[in-house]
Amino acid sequence: MQNENRITADAAREAAAEFRDVFGRVRTEVQRMMVGQGDVIDGVLTALMAGGHVLLEGVPGLGKTALVHAASRAVAVPFSRIQFTPDMMPADIVGTTMLTEAEGGGHELVFQQGPIVSNLVLADEINRATPKTQSALLEVMQEKQVTVGRRTIRMPEPFCVMATQNPVDQEGTYPLxxxxxxxxxxxxLVDYPTEADYHAIVDRTTGAQQVSVDAVTDGATLMRMREVVRQVPVPTAAKTYAIRLVIATQPGSEYAPDIVTRHVALGSSPRGVQALMLAAKVQALLDGRFAVSSEDVAAIATPALRHRIVTNFHAQAGGITADALVEEVLAKVTRIHDLA
Known part of the structure; x- marks a missing residue:
């Protein structure tokens, strides 16, 4: 694969080693606060290193908010928390123009930017707010800017939104x-702790010793790691495999299993392929390689695709979940190890 910006083998090994070191140090600090949930921690840090946003779903009390707080402390970037409630309005997030008293007397209109203008934003219990308020994040998540009236505000880099939500069938929630x-x-998906984890949680949270998270990296290093991720090459075989996985989630497509055609209303969009590629690059770096394999793509397919599949009534009536459909897709689409 030809690439003008492709780095040398020695530089690639050095970049991969630095990436694993930074990722490992951040993970170690976060694990000082979080008990268990290893896959969830790795997923959050993967999104952070890849420059993507992450949605954490689980019942209250499982440490979703604590996880994001710990990540912000370990990375040492400005942090903002937005607590979503049913009466929240979009202006509470993006900001608004307010009438204030001027120093010399009288009044003037002053724009007060909202809490969305930060490096790491925690959208806590995002599905407690109405879809109108949830949509205030659409522009900022896609374009890293927010428009209020005639004013456009660019988000500081690095920028990441980490949202938490309760299961959508709980009372007082609105599906995104x-x-x-x-x-x-x-x-x-944040699940209940194991029995052993409960013992560790009790010891850490009810004892005399306070657990703290130290800063082990900074925003500049995080931006450099994101550049490293972007430089990881993707062989044609791995890229083709990712594309076929996404096509297989679309009902009626040439790669879709029968169960997908029968139970899926909407499959993944091209953003699904983009997510697979970025996350697979992180997976490759963590494995000490500077090239993506089909195995890297398969390893992160479920968290990257489960929220991009919309099931129909037949699936909901039969208890068939998006995760089960992704597993069927992974079983149907053959992993590609080499293409002529």
Missing amino acids: PEAQLDRFLFKL
């Missing part, structure tokens, strides 16, 4: 619109 879900690189 499909366009909103599609802008998340990953959707991660």
Whole structure:
């Protein structure tokens, strides 16, 4: 694969080693706060390193908010938390113009920017707010800017939105619109701890010793790691495999299993391929390689695709989940190890 910006083998090994070191140090600090949930922690950090957004779903009390707080402390970037509620309005997020008293007397209109203008934004319990308010994040997540009236504000880099939500069948929740879900690189499911994890949680949270998270990297290093991720080459075999996986989620397509055609209303969009490629590059770097394989793509397919599949009534009535459909797609589409 020809690439004018392709780096030398020695530089690639050095970049991969630095990436693993930074990722490992951040993970170690986060694990000082979080007990268990190893796959969820890795997913959050993968999204952070890849420059994508992440959605965490789980019942209250499982540490979703604590995880994002710990990540912000370990990376040492400006952090903003937005607590979503049913009465919240879009202006509460992006900002608005307010009438204030001027120093010399009288009044003047002053724009007060919202909490969305930060490096790492926690959208806590995002599905407690109405879809109108949820949509205030659409522009900022896709274009890293927000428009209020005639004013356009660019987000500081690095920028990342980490949202938490309760299961959508709980009382007082609103399912996120499909366009909103599609802008998340990953959707991660936070499950209940194991019995051993409960012991560790009790010891850490009810004892005399306070657990703290130290800063082990900074925003400039994070931006450099994102550049490293972008430079990882993707062989044609791995790229073709990712494309076929996404096509296989689309009902009636040439690669779709029968169960997808029968139970899926909408499959993944091209953003699904983009998510697979970015996350697979991180997976390759963590494995010490500077090239993506089909195995890297398969390893992250479920969190990258589960929220991009819209099931129909037959699937919902039969209890068939998006995760089960992704597993069927992975079983149907053959991994490509070499293309002539």
